[in-house]
Amino acid sequence: MDDALFVALGTILGFISGIIPGVGNTIMILGSYPLLKDASLLQMLLYYVAIISSSQFSGSVVATVFGIPGESSSLPAVVEGNRMFRRGAGNFAISNAALGSVLGAFIAVVAVYSVMPWAIELIKRFYNNNIQLVILLLATTSICVLMGKSIVQNVFVFAIGILLGMIGTNYVPNYVFLPQILPYETFPLLLTDLPLFPIIVSLYVFPVLLQTNAMFNGFYSKQKYVDKNQFVEHIKEFAKNISSSLRGSVFGCFIGLVPHIGASVASNLSYAIERKFGVKHKQYNSKGDIKTLVAAETANNSTGLVGLLPLILIGIPISASEAMLLGYIDINNYDINYETTVESGMFSTIVIWFIVINTVSFLLAWPLVRYVNILTKVNIKHMLWGTGLGLVTLTYYLGVKNFEEVYHMTVMVCLLPLGYWLRKAEPMILMIAFILQDKLFASIHMFYSIHFG
Amino acid sequence: MTTKIKTLALSVVFMLLTTFAYADKPILDVTIPSSNKGNSWAEGNMLSDALKRMGYDSEVVHTKKCVNNKNYMSKDTGRPAVFVRNAGRYVKDESRNCKVEITKDSFINLFYKRHQTMCVRADQPFTNIADFLNGKTRVTVAGTHSLVDGIYDGLTKSTGVDFVRVDYKGSKNIIKGLIAGDTDLMYSGLTKREIGTKQINCFTTSSTESVDGRPPMSEFFPDWHLNTNGTLKYFHAVNIPADQMEKVRNDLNNITNDVKIKPYLEKAFMTPGSAIDNQLNQFWATVALLTGKKEASK
Numbered sequence: 170m171d172d173a174l175f176v177a178l179g180t181i182l183g184f185i186s187g188i189i190p191g192v193g194n195t196i197m198i199l200g201s202y203p204l205l206k207d208a209s210l211l212q213m214l215l216y217y218v219a220i221i222s223s224s225q226f227s228g229s230v231v232a233t234v235f236g237i238p239g240e241s242s243s244l245p246a247v248v249e250g251n252r253m254f255r256r257g258a259g260n261f262a263i264s265n266a267a268l269g270s271v272l273g274a275f276i277a278v279v280a281v282y283s284v285m286p287w288a289i290e291l292i293k294r295f296y297n298n299n300i301q302l303v304i305l306l307l308a309t310t311s312i313c314v315l316m317g318k319s320i321v322q323n324v325f326v327f328a329i330g331i332l333l334g335m336i337g338t339n340y341v342p343n344y345v346f347l348p349q350i351l352p353y354e355t356f357p358l359l360l361t362d363l364p365l366f367p368i369i370v371s372l373y374v375f376p377v378l379l380q381t382n383a384m385f386n387g388f389y390s391k392q393k394y395v396d397k398n399q400f401v402e403h404i405k406e407f408a409k410n411i412s413s414s415l416r417g418s419v420f421g422c423f424i425g426l427v428p429h430i431g432a433s434v435a436s437n438l439s440y441a442i443e444r445k446f447g448v449k450h451k452q453y454n455s456k457g458d459i460k461t462l463v464a465a466e467t468a469n470n471s472t473g474l475v476g477l478l479p480l481i482l483i484g485i486p487i488s489a490s491e492a493m494l495l496g497y498i499d500i501n502n503y504d505i506n507y508e509t510t511v512e513s514g515m516f517s518t519i520v521i522w523f524i525v526i527n528t529v530s531f532l533l534a535w536p537l538v539r540y541v542n543i544l545t546k547v548n549i550k551h552m553l554w555g556t557g558l559g560l561v562t563l564t565y566y567l568g569v570k571n572f573e574e575v576y577h578m579t580v581m582v583c584l585l586p587l588g589y590w591l592r593k594a595e596p597m598i599l600m601i602a603f604i605l606q607d608k609l610f611a612s613i614h615m616f617y618s619i620h621f622g
Numbered sequence: 623m624t625t626k627i628k629t630l631a632l633s634v635v636f637m638l639l640t641t642f643a644y645a646d647k648p649i650l651d652v653t654i655p656s657s658n659k660g661n662s663w664a665e666g667n668m669l670s671d672a673l674k675r676m677g678y679d680s681e682v683v684h685t686k687k688c689v690n691n692k693n694y695m696s697k698d699t700g701r702p703a704v705f706v707r708n709a710g711r712y713v714k715d716e717s718r719n720c721k722v723e724i725t726k727d728s729f730i731n732l733f734y735k736r737h738q739t740m741c742v743r744a745d746q747p748f749t750n751i752a753d754f755l756n757g758k759t760r761v762t763v764a765g766t767h768s769l770v771d772g773i774y775d776g777l778t779k780s781t782g783v784d785f786v787r788v789d790y791k792g793s794k795n796i797i798k799g800l801i802a803g804d805t806d807l808m809y810s811g812l813t814k815r816e817i818g819t820k821q822i823n824c825f826t827t828s829s830t831e832s833v834d835g836r837p838p839m840s841e842f843f844p845d846w847h848l849n850t851n852g853t854l855k856y857f858h859a860v861n862i863p864a865d866q867m868e869k870v871r872n873d874l875n876n877i878t879n880d881v882k883i884k885p886y887l888e889k890a891f892m893t894p895g896s897a898i899d900n901q902l903n904q905f906w907a908t909v910a911l912l913t914g915k916k917e918a919s920k
Contacts, residue, residue, distance in 0.1 A: 297802035338689050338718065340767045341789045345719075360689040502658035502684055504794075572697040611791060618788040619762050619804055 175212040176522055178204065179219025180530060184537075186220060187227030188544065189552055194220050194490040195597075196374055200560055202366070202497065202567065210503040211515050215522050217494050218477070222274065222526045225470050226534040229266045233259055234394055234541050237384065245440035245465035252457030260396035263538055264403035265459055267531050269414040269467035274527040276418035277425075277474040278520055284478075285516075289507050292482060298619065301483075302612040308485055309605060317595040326594050329587070330602025333372075335610075337362035342614040358576045365496050366567050367581035368603060370560050373489070375588035376596040378557050382550060383592075393542050410463045413443055417464035421471025426479070426487075432472040439468035474523055481510040481519075485605075489597040492604045647679040650870060651703035653860060654684050655691030656711075656768070657792035661813055665706060672880040676873055688720035695722070695860050703860040704874070706733055708853045709908040714768045722858065727867070729902055730857035731875050732895030734887055737833060737852045739812040740842075741824040743800060748823055751842040760784040762805040764796040769809070770912045773848065780845035797822060811853045813890045828852045833891050847911065854908045856901070 186197035197220055205213055231237065233250030246266060253262040313323040335346040338360050345353070345360065353359050407414075417439045424435035443464035447453030452460070479485045484505045486492040498505050510516050561581070568577030591599065650673050654666040666682050673680035683703065685691040691705060707715075707722075715722065722728075742748050755761065760783065763774060767789040774785035788805050790796045794815070800808040801821045810816060812833070816824050826842055827833045828850050840849040857874050859867070877883055878894035887894055898904055 298799065298804045338687055338720070340687070341791050343718070343767060343789070357689075358693060361687065361693055362690075502663070572694075572699065615788055615790070615799075615804065618786060622762075622786045622788070 172212055172215055172518075172522070175204075175208065175216040176219045176526060179216040180223040180526055180533075183220035183223030184227045184530075184533070187224035187229075188231055189549065189556070193377075194224055195493050196377065196556065196560070197224075198490050198493045198497075199366075199369055199374065200556070200563065202563060205497050206501065208501070210498065210501075210505065210509065211518060213494065213498060213501070213503075214481070214510070214515070214519055217490070218473075218519060218523050219526050221473050221490065222470070222523065223530040223533075225270050225466075225473065226267055226530045227537075229270070229466055229469075230263055230534065230538050230541055231544070233262050233266070234392075235544070245436060245462055249440075249458050249462040249465075252455075253459065253462070254394070254457070255392065256456050257395075258457060258459075259394055260398055261403065261406050261459060262457065262462055264535065265407050265410060265463045266466040267534050268403070268407040269410075269417065269463040270470035271527050271531045272411075272414050273418045273421055273467035273470035274473065274523065276415070277422055277471040278524065280422040280471075281474055281478065281520070285511065288478065288482060289511060292507055296483065298612060298615045302616050304479075304483070304485060305605065305609050305612055308479075308487060309602065309609060312595075312598050312601055316598060322594055323598050326591065326596075326598045327602045330599035331606050331609075333363055333368065333599075334603045334606025339607075339610070341611040358573065363580055364568075364571075364573070364577050365500070365604075367564050367577045368584065369493070369496075369600060370564050371581050371584035371588040372591060372603075373588075373596045373600045374557060374560055375585060376591035376594075378553050379589070379592035381553055393545075394538065396539065406459070407463070410460050413460040413464040414467040416443065417467030417469075418471045420464075421468035422475050424468070425472030425475030432469055432476065432488075435472050436465045436469040440465035470527075474520075481505060481516060482507045486601070489600055492601050496604055647677060648866065648869070649680070649701050650678045650862075651681045651683050651701050651860075653691055653694060653703050653705040654682060655686065655688055655705055655707070657766075658684055658686075660766070660792035660794045661811060661815075662706065663792075668882055668886060669704075669706065669877065672877050672883050673873075675880065676877070678873075688715045688718065688722065692720060692722055699861070702862040702866065702870075704730060704857045704862075704870070705860060706855050707858055708855045709905055710770055710853065710912055711768045713770045713909055713912045717771060724858070724905075726902070727864075728859045729905070730859050730867075730871050732898050732901040732905065733855040733857055733874075734878065734895050735852050735854050735893040735898060737812040737827040737829045737891060738839070738848075739810060739816055739824040739827045739836070740839065741797075741800065741808045741810070741816060741822045742806070743803075744821050744823045746823075748825055755781060755783050758783050758806075760786055761807055762786045762788050764788050764790055764799045764805040764808040765810060766790060766793055766796065773809075776846045776848065777843060780843060814886070817890065827891075829891070847914075851908065851911055854905055856895070856905055 182197055182201070183194070186194055198217065201216065205216065208216065229246045229250065232246035233254050236247050236251035236254075246262075250259070250262040250266065253259055309327070313320055313327050317323050336351065336359060338345050351359060417435075420439040420442075421432075421435045424438065425432065440461050443461040444453060444458070447458060447460055476487060477491070479487050480491050480495065484495065486495045495505070503509070510519075564577055564581055565574055568574030571577070588596070652666045652670045652673070654663055656662040663684075666684075670680045670682045681701070683694065685694045685705075712724065742754070748754060763785055765773075765787055769787065769789075774787055777783075777785045788799070790799055793810050793813075796808050796810050797815065797819055799805055801819075808822070812824065812827050816822070817834070825836060826839045827836050828839050828848075829852070830838055830840065830850055832838065838850070839846070843849050859870070862870055875896050878887060878896050884894075895901065
């Protein structure tokens with residue numbers, strides 16, 4: 170019953186996170202700390218899966234109606250879905266994207282179960298420190314290469330994340346970072362590392378809110394959502410586009426494993442190929458094309474479960490929201506690897522719930538979409554800054570719980586100028602670097618000891 | 623309406639009763655200033671459960687590192703606590719400049735003495751140490767980062783083979799590292815896990831006698847000064863009021879008879895602290911051995 174409660178809450182909050190563009194799943198997970206602090210590993214994973222799955226449904230609705238992407242993977246929905254919406258076919262855009270998402274999720278389940286035995290055998294046989302180091306280096310360097318606009322800037326942001334992670338006392342390797350420069354004697358709490366929560370609020374949430382706020386400048390929508398078609402008509406329409414949906418699933422299942430940008434690449438690549446195919450066969454509708462939209466949305470949802478595999482099998486996150494979840498898993502003292510997730514039978518429970526979540530999200534999204542017009546009356550900017558204020562309060566609360574409220578708040582305030590600068594960069598890179606620094610350095614040190622020590 | 627009021631009144635009475643019942647319990651938390659993946663974590667939870675069975679209100683507080691633990695000790699949490707630390711960790715903490723002083727008041731008593739063990743992968747044929755070292759110029763040894771500096775120097779000197787330490791976070795990861803092929807050997811405490819993991823062969827212990835068919839380490843490495851050095855763990859007091867200390871000391875002395883802790887110690891051939899005389903002196907003697915000093919610093 171407890172598990173069902175986490176699924177229900179995750180589904181509801183996922184819907185909300187999809188509706189608030191730019192805030193997204195990472196910030197929703199971050200704000201969920203009071204809920205997750207006593208949760209079991211299964212409940213944390215179920216909650217996460219519920220959020221990422223249900224937000225896909227509401228995210229594509231907002232992208233279609235308002236033409237604003239919740240995430241980069243929603244861009245095809247913005248382009249094609251919004252064009253369809255403006256020509257009065259928004260209801261078909263939303264229904265077909267939702268049906269494609271459900272199909273994509275189910276195909277992902279089949280794909281994951283097909284590769285699982287092979288993946289576990291591979292890990293059992295070959296997963297030593299050398300391999301671990303290669304995966305960590307691939308995961309960390311790929312974000313510098315694949316994301317954002319400038320590799321140089323990304324490397325700089327990554328380095329800041331690493332440096333912040335190094336502050337304090339480190340055990341593997343054994344060192345205190347810059348003891349001559351950093352004021353450890355004046356502020357002895359610095360020896361205990363920088364606290365995760367204030368870092369994320371200042372250096373991830375704050376810049377993301379600034380970025381999203383800028384996106385809403387001058388935004389205004391007049392057109393209302395209308396749906397006069399029957400359920401059967403929507404299904405018939407989807408049947409015409411099912412081949413596009415299947416192609417999208419294949420892309421999603423394969424590309425979902427690409428670190429950090431899997432969902433975005435799968436969605437956009439699927440869209441680009443479907444569009445090229447449509448143009449070539451003169452089927453592409455330049456006033457909003459449903460086939461390209463369905464392909465992209467299906468690919469997007471297929472990556473949801475596939476992208477979770479590195480985290481549940483070897484404990485390495487490949488997205489910002491997974492990194493955040495891993496932070497909480499560490500705080501709650503859980504081990505996450507194939508032994509604790511797959512061999513314990515937990516993963517099968519997650520998959521069953523994943524199917525339920527997607528089905529329920531689909532069934533809920535359809536009736537709820539009629540109320541999307543209410544959003545035109547809501548001041549999104551106020552919602553964004555209310556979210557920010559809530560997270561600042563949460564930072565203080567967590568500080569009080571650790572008897573370190575002054576330290577938590579000081580760290581948060583001191584890092585805000587850096588957060589302000591990060592609005593022009595990719596704050597997610599910094600966050601992943603900060604969270605993985607410990608693992609990365611330990612692995613490098615062990616590699617050195619094993620081969621050259 | 624009357625039924626509702628009655629229900630409400632009963633609920634309030636019940637809440638008050640349970641609150642007072644809870645408040646009457648003496649508090650003794652267990653802080654864990656180390657990784658949450660290894661033996662210390664498991665032991666901390668086991669101790670907390672045992673304290674609950676003894677009538678304490680006990681929680682586990684994971685403080686992660688010595689510096690964090692020291693910081694936690696300096697706070698007025700209103701909750702007395704203990705943490706378990708071994709002699710090796712004490713030496714290592716001191717070398718890292720994280721000094722948590724041991725006095726007659728902060729040293730409650732010994733929890734246990736545990737043997738150290740050396741293991742190889744079970745799929746590697748191991749007959750004797752000479753064959754194992756034959757042809758090797760270096761041997762990598764997995765261990766926790768809390769082992770004292772220069773621990774294998776004596777081994778390198780006596781065998782002529784370079785024993786290289788590879789530090790892991792948490793004792794659980796040491797076994798994983800050995801099985802995965804990262805290292806040639808592992809050096810760790812002999813626990814149920816080392817005994818029960820089929821993929822590894824723990825071929826010796828630091829005991830002076832054979833333990834469950836495992837010959838003493840002194841037979842393999844007669845010149846190594848740590849060949850009989852086991853792990854000596856003690857309870858360190860954190861903000862325990864003086865008037866409660868005697869009770870805590872007695873209870874922790876008896877905790878090795880707990881229904882869960884007793885078999886835990888027996889299965890891994892550990893000696894309960896209550897069976898060891900001159901506990902504080904024993905502790906300093908071990909510290910002296912680890913630091914190579916004739917007498918320990920205290």
